[in-house]
Amino acid sequence: MKKGKLLVLPGMMWLAIFFALPMLIVVAVSFATRNSYGQVIFNFTLANYQRFFESLYLRIFITTIFTAIFTTVITFLMGYPLAYTIAFLPKKWQQPCLIMVMIPFWINFLIRSYAWVIILRSQGLINTFLMKAGLIVKPLALLYNDYAVMLGMIYALVPFMVLPIYVSIEQLDKRLLEAASDLGAPPMTAFRKITFPLTLPGIATGSILVFISSLGMFVVPDIMGGAKSALIGNIIQNQFLAARDWPFGSALSIVLGVLALILIMLYYKVLEGQKGGTNNEKELA
Amino acid sequence: MEEMVRLEHITKKFGNNIIIPDFNITIYDGEFITLLGPSGCGKTTLLRMIAGLETPTSGKIFLADQDVTSLAPYKRDVNMVFQNYALFPHMNVEDNIRFGLTMKKVPKEEQETRINQVLYLTQLETFRTRSPLQMSGGQQQRVAIARALVNNPKVLLLDEPLGALDYKLRKKMQLELKNLQRGLGLTFIYVTHDQEEALTMSDRVVVMHNGVLEQDASPDVIYHAPKSKFVASFIGENNFFDLDGNKALAIRPQKIQLCKEEDETSAGNNKVKYGTIVDVVFCGTIDKIYVRMDNSNDTVVAYQYLNDTIPWKCDTRVGVWWEKKDEVIVEK
Numbered sequence: 001m002k003k004g005k006l007l008v009l010p011g012m013m014w015l016a017i018f019f020a021l022p023m024l025i026v027v028a029v030s031f032a033t034r035n036s037y038g039q040v041i042f043n044f045t046l047a048n049y050q051r052f053f054e055s056l057y058l059r060i061f062i063t064t065i066f067t068a069i070f071t072t073v074i075t076f077l078m079g080y081p082l083a084y085t086i087a088f089l090p091k092k093w094q095q096p097c098l099i100m101v102m103i104p105f106w107i108n109f110l111i112r113s114y115a116w117v118i119i120l121r122s123q124g125l126i127n128t129f130l131m132k133a134g135l136i137v138k139p140l141a142l143l144y145n146d147y148a149v150m151l152g153m154i155y156a157l158v159p160f161m162v163l164p165i166y167v168s169i170e171q172l173d174k175r176l177l178e179a180a181s182d183l184g185a186p187p188m189t190a191f192r193k194i195t196f197p198l199t200l201p202g203i204a205t206g207s208i209l210v211f212i213s214s215l216g217m218f219v220v221p222d223i224m225g226g227a228k229s230a231l232i233g234n235i236i237q238n239q240f241l242a243a244r245d246w247p248f249g250s251a252l253s254i255v256l257g258v259l260a261l262i263l264i265m266l267y268y269k270v271l272e273g274q275k276g277g278t279n280n281e282k283e284l285a
Numbered sequence: 286m287e288e289m290v291r292l293e294h295i296t297k298k299f300g301n302n303i304i305i306p307d308f309n310i311t312i313y314d315g316e317f318i319t320l321l322g323p324s325g326c327g328k329t330t331l332l333r334m335i336a337g338l339e340t341p342t343s344g345k346i347f348l349a350d351q352d353v354t355s356l357a358p359y360k361r362d363v364n365m366v367f368q369n370y371a372l373f374p375h376m377n378v379e380d381n382i383r384f385g386l387t388m389k390k391v392p393k394e395e396q397e398t399r400i401n402q403v404l405y406l407t408q409l410e411t412f413r414t415r416s417p418l419q420m421s422g423g424q425q426q427r428v429a430i431a432r433a434l435v436n437n438p439k440v441l442l443l444d445e446p447l448g449a450l451d452y453k454l455r456k457k458m459q460l461e462l463k464n465l466q467r468g469l470g471l472t473f474i475y476v477t478h479d480q481e482e483a484l485t486m487s488d489r490v491v492v493m494h495n496g497v498l499e500q501d502a503s504p505d506v507i508y509h510a511p512k513s514k515f516v517a518s519f520i521g522e523n524n525f526f527d528l529d530g531n532k533a534l535a536i537r538p539q540k541i542q543l544c545k546e547e548d549e550t551s552a553g554n555n556k557v558k559y560g561t562i563v564d565v566v567f568c569g570t571i572d573k574i575y576v577r578m579d580n581s582n583d584t585v586v587a588y589q590y591l592n593d594t595i596p597w598k599c600d601t602r603v604g605v606w607w608e609k610k611d612e613v614i615v616e617k
Binding site for chain 1: 336337338357358359360363364365367369371372373374375384385388389432436
């Protein structure tokens with residue numbers, strides 16, 4: 001027993017040094033000030049958190065959250081049918097399809113984002129084609145707006161939704177669907193009453209992965225959003241690099257983190273309620 | 286007797302594999318019929334075709350004189366008890382049982398009455414709000430049966446429903462199932478590879494082999510008058526002696542008598558063959574005695590009951606005989 005416990009030591013140390021300690025530093029810095037050279041000076045203040053409530057930052061914050069929610073919903077609507085289809089393909093086709101979903105990960109994210117720029121810009125693939133075809137006279141503004149940012153985020157995050165949902169559908173005991181059909185449930189009803197509730201854990205995992213990733217996303221808005229659409233990720237990145245205001249950047253990070261945590265907890269509560277009808281979880285707990 | 290299920294020239298292929306070449310059967314109202322055979326003989330496939338979970342490659346399926354061959358499972362008036370129960374893990378016992386009633390839009394009050402009824406029948410009243418995940422195999426089994434029965438199906442299909450239970454519980458559930466079927470007067474189509482189960486429970490046993498119906502008769506006839514060597518060897522143990530042509534002689538081990546080589550008086554006028562005992566196996570109520578016959582490679586097995594007086598030992602020379610009336614002639 002004692003020897004077994006030693007095995008967790010390396011992992012625990014790793015967490016302590018590379019997770020807990022940095023986290024504490026960020027918390028500490030968020031209550032500090034800086035001098036005009038950008039040096040962090042430790043004298044306790046709440047000013048950084050007060051500054052967050054300035055309308056400029058509040059507005060960006062709310063936009064970020066709505067963008068993240070929207071991205072999550074769209075990736076879910078796209079990802080679930082895709083995962084479902086793959087999970088019900090013959091076994092030999094499932095692996096190639098999953099690899100196709102994952103292949104984009106093998107290419108650097110920055111390069112993939114620039115690829116979108118090449119496709120969407122004024123002299124880009126789409127505009128050139130439409131103009132040559134005589135369908136439009138002047139280029140459409142496809143890039144550097146909120147839609148482009150959303151497109152980029154959805155593009156980047158769909159796999160995070162597909163994979164966990166695929167796993168949960170794949171693990172679903174298909175005989176349950178036969179039983180449902182045998183008991184008189186047409187396919188859609190069987191999906192609603194059996195498949196969907198039993199794959200909620202996969203949906204939860206996928207949604208949280210996508211939601212968290214899109215909250216902190218700054219590369220996509222940077223490259224595809226132009227100057228107009230900044231998300232909170234860009235502001236934080238700015239504080240640490242261009243503005244050299246580490247205390248404010250830290251405060252923003254903490255607020256973002258805490259809010260994400262609260263939203264995720266709320267989300268789990270709602271999911272529990274969804275399954276509620278039977279109270280299995282509660283009884284087991 | 287009214288006809289309940291009729292299969293007409295059913296065939297089934299999976300790819301190039303012919304699972305069922307040509308199958309015909311008529312099942313009557315109120316019958317307890319068992320499809321019996323080794324795994325891979327097509328019995329489960331047949332059952333799934335009756336349920337609609339599998340489509341026959343050709344042929345027709347009639348349910349109470351209505352052609353249901355191309356009818357989806359959720360539109361058929363049959364219910365199935367699955368091999369591993371297939372209970373819905375996110376619903377409690379009551380909601381599992383209610384599922385079929387909700388689908389058929391049975392009025393709320395009637396739902397309650399019917400659920401109470403099957404809970405009583407299956408002795409599950411105290412488990413109403415339990416999750417199936419918290420129940421033992423035998424209890425889950427009961428839920429699966431209750432969930433099927435509550436729909437008042439014309440036919441109940443049972444796919445090796447007792448396979449996952451331990452020996453004692455299986456014996457108990459066999460009796461309970463049989464009583465349930467008699468009490469409700471329902472048609473049961475039961476699939477199993479357990480010959481003992483088939484013999485104790487059924488009104489009629491259909492023995493299958495490689496998708497072909499080998500014999501269709503009452504348990505008594507199946508046991509005492511098997512038609513083929515396959516049936517004779519699959520149901521219980523048997524000894525075979527080849528005859529001319531494609532016939533063989535089958536004699537049950539409990540009908541084989543042993544006598545000392547030097548003292549054949551017990552055999553009377555019956556013909557005695559000779560051999561050497563090669564093994565004696567203790568099986569509780571009986572000893573199984575294996576005798577290698579002289580001048581052949583045949584080994585004959587005889588059962589000896591505890592009240593038999595001679596303590597047979599290996600390497601002893603013995604005489605083997607049986608009465609003419611215990612001989613069964615089967616096709617090879």
